[in-house]
Amino acid sequence: xxxxxxxxxxxAFHVCCSPCNNCDIEILDTLTxxxxxxxxxxxxxxxxxxxxxxxxxxxxxxxxxxxxxxIYEQAPKPILVVAIGNCACSEILFRNSYNACGPVDKIIPVxxxxxxxxxxxxxxxxxxxxxxxxxxxKK
Amino acid sequence: MKLLFEFIIFPGxxxxxxxxxxxxxxxxxxxxxxxxxxxxxLLQPYYDLEKLLIKETIIPENANALIFxxxxxxxxxxxxxxxxIIWKTIFNPQSLFIGDLIVVIYLLALTPIAVILGASASGNxxxxxxxxxxMKLFMSYELPFIFSILVPVIKAHSIKLGEIIIYxxxxxxxxxxxxxxxxxxxxxxxxxxxxxxxxxxxxxxETELAGGVFIEYSGTPLALHKLNRIMLLFVVPVFAVILxxxxxxxxxxxxxxxxxxxxxxxxxxxxxxxxxxxxxxKFFWRSCTMLSILAIILAIKGx
Numbered sequence: 001x002x003x004x005x006x007x008x009x010x011x012a013f014h015v016c017c018s019p020c021n022n023c024d025i026e027i028l029d030t031l032t033x034x035x036x037x038x039x040x041x042x043x044x045x046x047x048x049x050x051x052x053x054x055x056x057x058x059x060x061x062x063x064x065x066x067x068x069x070x071i072y073e074q075a076p077k078p079i080l081v082v083a084i085g086n087c088a089c090s091e092i093l094f095r096n097s098y099n100a101c102g103p104v105d106k107i108i109p110v111x112x113x114x115x116x117x118x119x120x121x122x123x124x125x126x127x128x129x130x131x132x133x134x135x136x137x138k139k
Numbered sequence: 140m141k142l143l144f145e146f147i148i149f150p151g152x153x154x155x156x157x158x159x160x161x162x163x164x165x166x167x168x169x170x171x172x173x174x175x176x177x178x179x180x181l182l183q184p185y186y187d188l189e190k191l192l193i194k195e196t197i198i199p200e201n202a203n204a205l206i207f208x209x210x211x212x213x214x215x216x217x218x219x220x221x222x223x224i225i226w227k228t229i230f231n232p233q234s235l236f237i238g239d240l241i242v243v244i245y246l247l248a249l250t251p252i253a254v255i256l257g258a259s260a261s262g263n264x265x266x267x268x269x270x271x272x273x274m275k276l277f278m279s280y281e282l283p284f285i286f287s288i289l290v291p292v293i294k295a296h297s298i299k300l301g302e303i304i305i306y307x308x309x310x311x312x313x314x315x316x317x318x319x320x321x322x323x324x325x326x327x328x329x330x331x332x333x334x335x336x337x338x339x340x341x342x343x344x345e346t347e348l349a350g351g352v353f354i355e356y357s358g359t360p361l362a363l364h365k366l367n368r369i370m371l372l373f374v375v376p377v378f379a380v381i382l383x384x385x386x387x388x389x390x391x392x393x394x395x396x397x398x399x400x401x402x403x404x405x406x407x408x409x410x411x412x413x414x415x416x417x418x419x420x421k422f423f424w425r426s427c428t429m430l431s432i433l434a435i436i437l438a439i440k441g442x
Binding site: 002005006008009033034036038039041045046047049050052074076077078 | 167171174175176177178179180183186187189190193194195196197348349350353354355356357358361
């Protein structure tokens with residue numbers, strides 16, 4: 001697999017796993033003309049079948065853990081996963097909740113973590129740039 | 140052998156694909172500048188297609204695999220033949236047969252049919268909803284589309300594309316008359332629906348239908364569908380230039396006319412919200428069809 005080919009045009013798909021919607025609004029902010037992610041070929045797509053990068057936000061709970069797994073299986077490989085926000089990275093204060101099913105990386109493999117509550121758009125762009133750079137270095 | 144070369148390389152597939160990517164880049168760049176941002180690099184459409192080629196191709200469990208995979212091929216082959224006919228006519232107006240205009244109209248109608256087939260074969264409820272929308276849209280815009288093409292046919296007394304070009308070279312372009320202006324405006328709006336651009340992208344509708352007709356496509360078939368859209372974006376404005384603006388000769392003014400048509404399409408795309416399907420049908424069947432009939436009557440009367 002040629003990783004450079006993949007990273008030159010990343011189509012993002014947004015997965016909400018019961019977040020408080022704060023991270024989601026910041027993700028939408030990142031995709032606005034002000035930050036202009038189309039410079040790097042990043043686009044938001046509507047269907048999981050077109051996706052190259054999954055942006056997962058929120059605490060994964062018992063109700064949507066099966067859906068997250070299913071979405072990951074439905075995506076055409078190779079696929080990258082980015083956990084957006086503290087909840088998705090380490091499920092901070094929901095850690096001992098009766099309903100939580102562990103952070104995202106216990107359920108599906110995660111390639112990058114963007115902490116913050118919510119992370120700023122700049123932080124997300126930086127996270128994705130770092131992800132792309134590490135992928136290039138690994139190759 | 141010569142025909143194969145023409146089909147695959149020069150006015151056919153590769154030529155259309157490359158120039159189509161260029162036009163697609165112009166589209167995205169102008170859109171970006173309208174929204175006050177930088178926009179993608181020059182090779183971005185190529186990067187997108189290249190990436191789609193290395194992705195996994197998923198065939199849904201309850202899909203009809205043969206039709207699902209063959210429909211992008213049907214679309215892309217018909218678009219290639221349209222491009223072949225149009226460019227051969229541009230280089231030598233006398234070279235083709237009588238009735239090539241009708242062949243072009245039919246081949247342009249094959250793309251929506253292939254898209255409908257592929258979406259219905261995918262076995263996804265959202266895709267079938269999108270296919271029904273595409274079908275309704277197709278039936279509503281096809282009538283004003285053909286009526287607006289009738290105006291150059293009536294003026295030039297011919298159904299051969301070359302004769303229409305020769306007529307316009309001798310007596311000035313069809314856009315210079317009242318009926319010509321009406322017909323070309325209607326043609327511009329209907330090719331918008333044909334290309335699936337924003338006021339009429341009801342069948343794709345990223346926000347409500349999540350990609351619509353292409354929802355189950357991934358990997359190479361999706362790349363072919365995207366490539367077909369890109370090639371249509373290149374070929375159909377050339378068709379408009381031939382029909383209404385007097386062909387591509389001389390070449391500099393031809394390019395200029397072509398760019399004017401493309402930028403007009405992009406501006407309409409960027410300044411309009413998406414219509415509902417019933418609004419689109421009403422729009423095409425009432426105002427557009429009436430105006431195109433008026434344009435035909437004016438053309439018969441000689442205006």
